[in-house]
Amino acid sequence: MKFKTFATFVGPSVVMMILFIALPLISVFFESFKVTQPIMQQVEVETCTPGFTGQTCVTSVKTIPVIGDDGKVETVTQWQGLESYRSVLQMEKVWAAIGSGNWSDILQIDFWKALRFTMMFTLLTLPLVIGVGLLIALTVNNAAKSFKGPVIFISLLPFIITPVIGSLSIYWLFVGDGILTAMMERWTGTNISMFAQAWTIELLMYFYRVWHVAPFAFVIFYAGLQSVNMDTLESAVIDGASRLQRLRHVIIPHLMPLIVFIALIHLMDCYRVFEEIVGFRSQAHVISLQWLTYDFLVPDDAGNRAVSRASASAMLTMIGIVLLLIWPLRRTWKEHRGGAH
Amino acid sequence: MLKKLALAGVVSLMGTTAWSACAFENTVEVKSLSAGFEAWKAVTDAMAECGNVQAELDQEFRTKQPAAFEANPSLYHIGGVSNGTVTPLLNSGTIRPLDDLVAKYGGHLQPNQLIKIDGKVMAVAMMVNTQHLMYREDILSDLDIAVPTTWDEVYAAADKIKAAGVVDYPLGATMKSGWNLAQEFVNMYPGFGGALFNDDNTAAVNNDAGVKALETMKAGMPYMDPEVLVSDSTYVQQQFQQGKIAMANLWASRGGAMDDEAESTVVGKVKMAAAPLAMEGGAPATTLWWDGIVIAKNITDEEADAAFRVAMEGMDEEMVKANNDAAIWLVKGFQPGPLSEGAIATATASPAAPAYPSTSRMGLMHTVLGNEIPAFLTGDRDAAATLVAIEEAYTTSAKEAGVLK
Secondary structure (H helix, E strand, C coil), X not given: CCHHHHHHHHHHHHHHXXXXXXXXXXXXXXXXXXXXXXXXXXXXXXXXXXXXXCEEEEEEEEEEECECCCCCECEEEEECCCHHHHHHHCHHHHHHHHHHCCHHHHHHCHHHHHHHHHHHHHHHHHHHHHHHHHHHHHHHHXXXXXXXXXXXXXXXXXXXXXXXXXXXXHHHXXXXXXXXXXXXXXXXXXXXCCCCCHHHHHHHHHHHHHHHHHHHHHHHHHHHHCCCCHHXXXXXXXXXXXXXXXXXHHHHHHHHHHHHHHHHHHHHHHHCCCHHHHHHCHHHCCCCHHHHHHHHHCCCCCCCCCHHHHHHHHHHXXXXXXXXXXXXXXXXXXHHHHHCC | CCCCCHHHCCCCEEEECCCCCCCCXXXXXXXXXXXXXXXXXXXXXXXXXXXXXXXXXXXXXXXXHHHHHHCXXXXXXXXXXXXXXXXXXXXXXXXXXXXXXXXXXXXCCCHHHEEEECCEEEEEEEEEEEEEEEEEHHHHHHCXXXXXXXXXXHHHHHHHHHHHCCCCEEEECCCCCCHHHHHHHHHHHHHCCCCCECCCCCECCCCHHHHHHHHHHHHCHHHECCXXXXXXXXXXXXXXXXXXXXXEEEEHHHHHHHCCCCCXXXXXXXXXXXXXXXXXXXXXXXXXXXXEEEEECCCCHHHHHHHHHHHHHHCCHHHHHHCHHHCEECCCCCCCCHHHHHHHHHHHCCCCCCECCCCHHHHHHHHHHHHHHHHHHCCCCCHHHHHHHHHHHHHHHHHHHCCXX
């Protein structure tokens, strides 16, 4: 391909990526080392609020921002080095917990609590998604031709649902006397509360994520199965290889690049787990790194938002993703180089 | 104050040209942004009768309002606020003093409707709200239980109700982790005589009152739905309506729904009483709130004039008469019915419950409480450690926000 043709093809997406990914990332990077604060003053303010019989007026000293001549709140921005990272990571508490042997204390710190769940969520759902996806693909591949169309359609449905809507549906099905909880209660004869303790919530989250993402793995694997070398497969049959042996020695090696690809996408997606937390309202029991960033950013009633800590937590999330992706990326890279002529 | 999930936010746009019941014909385009509960619906409907009014009712208004009012020209003319959400607007100076407009068009306002900051009218209140005790009168009288006045009595009553097994859970509570749960602490802690801050803006919750407040909150959990940490005001309201709970300390603005025949199976059975005391001789363990309107600063005087007139039409006697039970109105013409008994008893108690102390530091504290208290209620951490964690987290937030040096 000529360079000019190549540039015209790639140009628009490169521009978009710079505009919507690179630049925001750079600004978040700088934001995480800065802090912007309003200049505060202490003023005695008399506030009169209504009661039923009349007004109650209270004079109190309030800390309020200074409003400049232009009618805007005056702010001051300072470089503060790693301060935001320090207050997110709280390493001194981590070392103290390790020093005293109370490992579980580490999980009292929001970041580490979120990291524990995020990592577990990512690493537990990965093999499940690949396994279930492969199972569906093999089943569909072996199904009678007339069935294939409808079966593919139905298996794809979970993937089409918007994640937030999907997680809300699960919440409504299981919360309180939701349909499914009521059904389980009838079977077991005991009162079941799925959202009352951490482990049941986490279980629902794993289930939901696998249910939601497995169709994606299935489509990719199904496409891969169409190009399995039939000669090799037939010779394997002649050599007396069992179904399992064929799967292990012929099909899986053939699908390996796709497995790595799905692992790559899944790790990236899963590490940013967020919808389940919001949809399941699980903040009391389970939080994720992405939710932590969001929580820093949401303004409170008084309009404060912790932008610096949100930026630091976002950068830490990104570093986490990069670390996770090193293995699959290296593998793809090696294969790519090995395959190039 | 009725924070809901972002996704469940209700947005309804009403553009109408009918000005049947309005005293004047409005020709200037006026936009308003407010919360979406029943009282706001009544007020904005009445405003729309003047014509050229676009009302946006959105439960996530509080995240939109500060930025929308900061724009020049402001994206909305009228803002519906509560004493909690007015703070960012006051702090950034994006709402205008209303003294002139009140003098011109506000002759019918009651003096206690005017919210004065340093002598200037900054908002006009229309209703008050508070969390108070709602109870199933039929259940309490069947079991021969007197209406509880303290939290100890509430739990004693809950014990009897549980033993009788007449409802799924004796108690309901708005303890969804985050804003709602934090509000429960903000109710309970002053009830034990605690002050949240020192004079230098540092946190002051790590004390005896703090421990008692936390312990009292936890003491109710055996009587509640095990999933109480996900239950917000709407959930508790529905539990009441479906006859699943017998008592709850719930918002007065939810009272009307108990007698809504389309939704409720307990019409006429739910009664209201003052918020329970945390300790003998203390104030009811709750906070008082008001809801009202503000007018944006970054609009022309003409627009402000029109906006204020329209708002006054929305908050007039006629509207209150048509929607008497939608809220505890401060507007002339309100007939206090049985639904408002509890709120009035709460507000007129002696000593009276405090108004919610909305300030920058309170906003930070509220968030911190909402994030740190769940670990105590789930048993991961004891009360003392939780209070230490609250103070530490508050210090970090307050330093970043510039409230603490």
